Amino acid sequence: MRTLKHIHLIGICGTAMASLAGMLQEQGHRVTGSDTAAYPPMSEMLSGLGIAIHEPYAEANLEPRPDLVIVGNAISRGNVELEYVLDQRIPFTSMAAVLHDEFLPGRESLVVAGTHGKTTTTSMLAWIYEVASRTDARFAPSFLIGGVAENFGTSFRVRATKPFLLEGDEYDTAFFDKGPKFLHYFPDAAILTHVEFDHADIYPDLAAVKTAFKRLVNLIPRRGRLVAFDGSENVSECAAKAFCAVERYGFAAESFWRVSGLRHEGAVSYWRLDRDGQHFADLEMPMAGEHNALNATAAAALAAGQGVPVEAIVVALASFRSVKRRLEVRAEVGGVTVIDDFAHHPTAIRETLRALRSAYLGRRLWAVLEPRSNTLRRNVFEADLVESLALADRTLLAAVFKSESIPAAERLHPEHVAEALVQRGVSSAVCADADEVVRVLVPQLLAGDVVAILSNGGFGGIYTKLPAAIEAAQDVLSAR
Structure with a gap:
């Protein structure tokens, strides 16, 4: 796209699509x-960038006729704008293809992939590079992250330097390209955090998920590196036939990057990191949870292998500020702490609740779940979901988001989850929507409670409704 164009994005509010919109605008495109x-x-x-969001989808949104349309992977046949694009033969493409064609040529592509942790790990990696660039401008990173990194206040940045850090999503690319987005990124080096069955709407089973990650590993050149978690047989299988060097990280004594002495003091984590049997660094980070220490270790390992000085890694992790919607404190009202976390899978929920347990010792923990992701809306993970939510003291489950779009035989039944939790001694109930959650929850709250809101979407505006309702009930709360 050497000439400036009018580019329209269908599904612009997806994290990667919104980031791409900003990147294209910075290039001068309309x-x-x-x-x-x-x-x-x-x-x-997007509002801060001055990019208007047209709602709802309509043919009129494509007037005047754009030069190019980028179709988000959530857009299916039947969407009124997509049908108009096809009828009018307006040129169209995918987000991942634009990245490959317009932003990655001549760059060093560093990809963070895995079922869990990739957004946070990519944000950590970007911040490590940013800190390193203060003393060596060559490390100044371009990046695209599936969330807003708090240290940057954005999910993207494009510079003229070589490193380009990408969150590698295993979800499909577009309605016309059902392969994973990360196969467009051709990594020079990569991180593989976890491999589990996920995205049950597009992957039939775990074997299919592993095949996708094996294909990503197969793209890394011989001169490249793969930093792979040591605590997963699935990761081991996916890394087994890599042509590049493979560096394992985790708690295993034989791992190239070994974590030891991990401890948590409130919301701060401390650990020792060894590299190939030798002391590398003593690290600290203002985030709780074993999973976050592992994410930070993976970012440190990849950065160090690319030449980033250890001093920059230590400083960056100590000053890392997380990602919006990852253990984000949304409000502290009436002695109640409201946490927002982007929950999409039972394993992610488990690690979130474990982290909150360590960060808020002795406080009563509520888990408020909206089954919204294509994984959580299906009953294939029902037993795993019960195991994860059982880590909370009390739970509330909302109705399945757009349940009518899931075949009845595959659909999660929140009441089954609630019944199983009650049988295990965990107070649990099902509410129709966010408004009912607020009505049921607030009268039961006590000062000191921690409420984890678990959803990968808007959840009916609960993030503002709940704090407002707690604020209105502060006098009652303080008297309990």
């Missing part, structure tokens, strides 16, 4: 976009 049910943080980011 960017428009459309979506439905826009919600923060990406709606706020």
